[in-house]
Amino acid sequence: MDAKTPAESRTTLTDLVLPSETNPLNNLFGGELLARMDRAASIAARRHSRRIVVTASVNHVAFNKAVPLGSVVTVEAAVSRAFKSSMEIFIDVWVEDRESGQRSKANEAIYTFVAVDETGAPIKVPPLQPETDLEKERFAAALRRKQLSLVLAGKLKPNEATELKALFE
Numbered sequence: 001m002d003a004k005t006p007a008e009s010r011t012t013l014t015d016l017v018l019p020s021e022t023n024p025l026n027n028l029f030g031g032e033l034l035a036r037m038d039r040a041a042s043i044a045a046r047r048h049s050r051r052i053v054v055t056a057s058v059n060h061v062a063f064n065k066a067v068p069l070g071s072v073v074t075v076e077a078a079v080s081r082a083f084k085s086s087m088e089i090f091i092d093v094w095v096e097d098r099e100s101g102q103r104s105k106a107n108e109a110i111y112t113f114v115a116v117d118e119t120g121a122p123i124k125v126p127p128l129q130p131e132t133d134l135e136k137e138r139f140a141a142a143l144r145r146k147q148l149s150l151v152l153a154g155k156l157k158p159n160e161a162t163e164l165k166a167l168f169e
């Protein structure tokens with residue numbers, strides 16, 4: 001299978017924050033943002049694999065800044081590393097200033113998607129070839145994050161998490 005670049009899966013969703021999507025402080029609900037990120041990430045995983053994809057885990061979410069009612073929010077997702085059937089997707093969330101139009105980073109998240117066949121069984125995906133420095137940095141750390149996610153899910157013994165152990169040696 002030929003390698004693909006993160007640019008080939010990059011997915012951008014831009015939408016407003018409406019009153020029905022906010023909490024009593026008039027900021028975007030965390031769950032609404034999670035859903036928007038899941039949608040963008042699933043499209044990125046599908047573009048990379050050209051397969052049916054399912055969310056396997058949400059590895060990391062940082063709600064760093066509240067997103068006020070009426071904001072224009074852009075969710076940008078791209079595959080940061082592909083393994084056998086799983087893909088790590090990095091998601092950056094930006095909010096646009098109404099007057100200047102300048103975007104500032106509000107949140108980020110890392111999801112894992114798995115490509116599956118029609119019966120739901122995991123299936124192989126193309127490798128990822130990172131291009132920019134940021135893409136290379138995210139690619140390099142992805143195996144460590146995969147091992148941590150598997151350890152937390154009880155699917156990998158801590159003493160088999162070689163990349164994690166290497167951090168402490």
Ligand SMILES: CC(=O)SCCNC(=O)CCNC(=O)[C@H](O)C(C)(C)COP(=O)(O)OP(=O)(O)OC[C@H]1O[C@@H](n2cnc3c(N)ncnc32)[C@H](O)[C@@H]1OP(=O)(O)O
Binds near residue numbers: 086114121122149
């Ligand atoms: C429940 C819900 O409705 S959530 C919403 C939508 N999501 C879903 O429906 C997914 C439901 N879950 C599933 O279908 C299955 O658990 C799957 C397909 C995600 C994984 O199936 P498994 O039987 O665990 O398959 P398997 O052990 O072969 O793992 C497949 C890949 O997923 C990876 N994986 C599985 N769980 C995790 C996890 N928690 N974190 C990171 N990677 C994971 C494995 O490392 C493996 O990756 P690789 O092939 O690239 O090495």
